[in-house]
Amino acid sequence: MASLTWLTIREAHDQLARKEISSVELTQAVLDRIAALNGRIHAYLKVAGDRALAQAREADARRAQGEDTPLLGVPLAIKDVICVEGLPCTCGSRILENFVPFYDATVIERLRALGVVILGKTNTDEFAMGSSTENSAYGPTHNPWDLSRVPGGSSGGSAAAVASDMALGALGSDTGGSVRQPAALCGVVGIKPSYGRVSRYGLVAFASSLDQIGVFARNVHDSATLLGAIAGHDPRDSTAMPTPVPDYGAALRPDLKGVKVGVPKEYFIEGMQPDTESAVRAAIEVMRSLGAEVREVSLPHTDYGLPVYYLIAPAEASANLARYDGVRYGLRKSGAEMWDTYTATRGAGFGAEVKRRIMIGTYALAAGYYDAYYLKAQKVRTLIKADFDAAFAQVDVIVCPVSPSTAFKIGEKVDDPLQMYLSDVFTLNANLGGICGIALPCGFDAQGLPIGMQVNGPAFGEEKILRVAYAYEQATEWHTRRPAL
Amino acid sequence: MALTREEVEHIAELAKLALTEDEKARFQEQLSDILEHFQQLQALDTSAIPPTATVLPLRGVMRDDVVTPSTPTPVVLSNAPQATDDSFEVQAVLD
Numbered sequence: 001m002a003s004l005t006w007l008t009i010r011e012a013h014d015q016l017a018r019k020e021i022s023s024v025e026l027t028q029a030v031l032d033r034i035a036a037l038n039g040r041i042h043a044y045l046k047v048a049g050d051r052a053l054a055q056a057r058e059a060d061a062r063r064a065q066g067e068d069t070p071l072l073g074v075p076l077a078i079k080d081v082i083c084v085e086g087l088p089c090t091c092g093s094r095i096l097e098n099f100v101p102f103y104d105a106t107v108i109e110r111l112r113a114l115g116v117v118i119l120g121k122t123n124t125d126e127f128a129m130g131s132s133t134e135n136s137a138y139g140p141t142h143n144p145w146d147l148s149r150v151p152g153g154s155s156g157g158s159a160a161a162v163a164s165d166m167a168l169g170a171l172g173s174d175t176g177g178s179v180r181q182p183a184a185l186c187g188v189v190g191i192k193p194s195y196g197r198v199s200r201y202g203l204v205a206f207a208s209s210l211d212q213i214g215v216f217a218r219n220v221h222d223s224a225t226l227l228g229a230i231a232g233h234d235p236r237d238s239t240a241m242p243t244p245v246p247d248y249g250a251a252l253r254p255d256l257k258g259v260k261v262g263v264p265k266e267y268f269i270e271g272m273q274p275d276t277e278s279a280v281r282a283a284i285e286v287m288r289s290l291g292a293e294v295r296e297v298s299l300p301h302t303d304y305g306l307p308v309y310y311l312i313a314p315a316e317a318s319a320n321l322a323r324y325d326g327v328r329y330g331l332r333k334s335g336a337e338m339w340d341t342y343t344a345t346r347g348a349g350f351g352a353e354v355k356r357r358i359m360i361g362t363y364a365l366a367a368g369y370y371d372a373y374y375l376k377a378q379k380v381r382t383l384i385k386a387d388f389d390a391a392f393a394q395v396d397v398i399v400c401p402v403s404p405s406t407a408f409k410i411g412e413k414v415d416d417p418l419q420m421y422l423s424d425v426f427t428l429n430a431n432l433g434g435i436c437g438i439a440l441p442c443g444f445d446a447q448g449l450p451i452g453m454q455v456n457g458p459a460f461g462e463e464k465i466l467r468v469a470y471a472y473e474q475a476t477e478w479h480t481r482r483p484a485l
Numbered sequence: 486m487a488l489t490r491e492e493v494e495h496i497a498e499l500a501k502l503a504l505t506e507d508e509k510a511r512f513q514e515q516l517s518d519i520l521e522h523f524q525q526l527q528a529l530d531t532s533a534i535p536p537t538a539t540v541l542p543l544r545g546v547m548r549d550d551v552v553t554p555s556t557p558t559p560v561v562l563s564n565a566p567q568a569t570d571d572s573f574e575v576q577a578v579l580d
Binding site for chain 1: 492493496497499500501502503504505508512515516518519520522523525526527529531534535536537538539540541543546548556560561563564565566567573575576577578
């Protein structure tokens with residue numbers, strides 16, 4: 001029998017539904033795979049084996065009673081910035097090393113209702129701030145395609161787990177590319193839903209006007225299933241829009257007749273890895289052959305996205321992270337007086353990148369600098385969003401690379417924050433504009449590392465990006481390749 | 486856009502972050518570089534452009550005022566670094 005860990009979510013569902021396998025067998029197979037590989041890849045910070053097997057037994061019992069859902073008994077991984085009742089939620093930070101949430105995030109509640117098995121919590125850059133998972137206080141995650149390279153970030157643990165068959169799918173979070181970029185660098189599918197599509201209740205806040213929970217899977221169909229499971233209104237998150245959730249599976253069609261694909265000239269820049277450009281351009285030709293009408297579009301303020309993002313996100317982060325003061329939860333380092341305790345706790349608990357961003361954000365919001373930095377960034381954000389509005393008046397989706405290069409070496413960029421920030425240059429603007437995007441494999445470079453393509457759509461246009469991604473995927477075989485481990 | 490060491494110390498004080506001497510030196514250099522890069526925004530004329538704080542059309546969302554069960558106090562306190570009886574324990578704010 002082929003390895004159970006290689007099953008897609010749909011294949012696993014079908015075999016479970018036909019009673020060919022049980023969720024306990026499937027979950028045990030994945031736990032065995034984790035036991036064999038996690039030491040080398042370090043995708044998981046916490047593996048909850050006993051709990052997972054108990055959930056698998058429960059799922060099997062529900063199925064025995066005649067229940068069926070697309071995810072009943074399917075084992076998934078959860079990024080360690082999303083609260084799961086009773087499991088530590090460290091956010092990759094020392095400051096939350098001992099924090100154990102006493103409630104489930106809304107997305108977890110929804111997955112549990114559908115009978116999902118939760119395998120454990122995956123590694124992340126500290127508070128999701130990073131592009132390589134090297135900023136985790138618990139050590140980096142290794143890319144399954146080349147263990148000397150980063151998996152991307154910040155949801156690098158979730159991406160690496162799915163790429164190495166240590167989970168059938170996973171949840172991550174995307175504030176400036178943290179689902180799409182690791183998906184691309186690990187050769188899996190990742191969706192950043194539109195801002196407002198998925199409840200953030202129980203997601204530890206980084207930058208509240210940008211954060212969105214997203215999904216990882218090995219193909220577009222599975223990612224559509226996961227998105228449909230977690231999307232929708234939530235009275236506990238005022239930003240979760242009441243817009244009805246469509247049947248995303250119904251949007252998946254094998255052709256692109258009548259679809260207008262926009263190619264933004266600003267996203268094919270000098271300095272981009274030539275393999276990446278040629279793979280994405282070849283993918284666009286595949287879309288044309290499937291019936292899509294391809295036309296060039298312009299997003300003239302693209303270049304301003306990096307400074308706008310790295311002012312707005314740190315500003316919001318500096319406010320959100322003010323809560324870590326050693327009073328209600330997390331680390332406390334006691335000083336002589338209350339203020340000493342605050343500064344000592346935060347000085348000891350936060351790592352270098354988090355401190356750097358708190359510093360940038362505090363500076364941008366400080367009296368005397370607010371207008372020149374924060375307010376200026378918010379105004380340019382208006383222009384970036386207007387670029388997308390104008391482009392989506394002409395085309396259904398926008399296709400571009402996810403990252404200027406494939407996976408880089410661990411340690412290569414850690415001492416140069418600006419270089420690290422540039423690895424997000426193609427993903428940040430989708431968050432600033434609140435639009436949706438999907439990353440999916442579109443080739444491999446000369447070193448055998450996966451290349452990712454991004455299909456972006458207008459806010460609440462998830463059906464459009466899923467349709468385009470699915471048709472492309474059906475016509476190609478990149479998504480079927482697996483790393484040799 | 487070079488930051489002085491005093492500015493770095495001032496921002497750290499505003500953010501309530503204890504920094505080592507090494508961190509202060511490193512952040513002075515790195516933050517200066519990053520802010521320098523951000524100067525490109527000043528080239529855009531935004532005098533007629535309104536700021537965007539959120540992309541959503543929603544403002545002031547209210548839920549129905551329905552009483553629901555609260556989390557029991559011992560559970561709320563379960564993650565506290567220091568707690569006594571039914572309270573978080575902190576240092577005195579006033580003498």
